[in-house]
Amino acid sequence: MYSKKVVDRFSNPKNSGEMKDADAIGEEGNPRCGDVMKIYLKVENEKIIDVKFQTYGCIAAIACSDALCELAKGKTITEAKKIKSQDILNELGKLPPIKIHCSILGMEALQNVIKNYETKKAKNN
Numbered sequence: 001m002y003s004k005k006v007v008d009r010f011s012n013p014k015n016s017g018e019m020k021d022a023d024a025i026g027e028e029g030n031p032r033c034g035d036v037m038k039i040y041l042k043v044e045n046e047k048i049i050d051v052k053f054q055t056y057g058c059i060a061a062i063a064c065s066d067a068l069c070e071l072a073k074g075k076t077i078t079e080a081k082k083i084k085s086q087d088i089l090n091e092l093g094k095l096p097p098i099k100i101h102c103s104i105l106g107m108e109a110l111q112n113v114i115k116n117y118e119t120k121k122a123k124n125n
């Protein structure tokens with residue numbers, strides 16, 4: 001049912017865990033399979049230097065979170081805003097059609113954490 005890349009990321013995610021000194025945290029939920037994604041960002045000079053996730057959810061949601069972190073890491077905020085759910089899918093090979101919403105959730109969680117980062121930054125300036 002799942003591609004090898006999905007299973008690999010699910011069983012051995014590289015970017016999972018809490019980030020204590022995160023510059024922004026974003027959370028997004030998905031009622032369809034009960035996934036909850038929490039994304040942590042560390043930003044330096046408008047560049048995302050680290051991304052971590054804590055996801056409670058299905059195999060696809062965890063694989064998407066891990067792929068998302070990899071995609072966002074090293075990008076500027078402006079570049080990261082352009083990451084689409086399709087980019088996450090490309091990173092994973094493919095997902096079963098009923099699990100496509102997990103990649104959309106990943107994209108939304110990223111947009112959410114970026115929005116929180118920008119709100120926080122605007123307040124500090």
Ligand SMILES: [Zn+2]
Nearest residue numbers: 033058061102
């Ligand atoms: Zn899911």
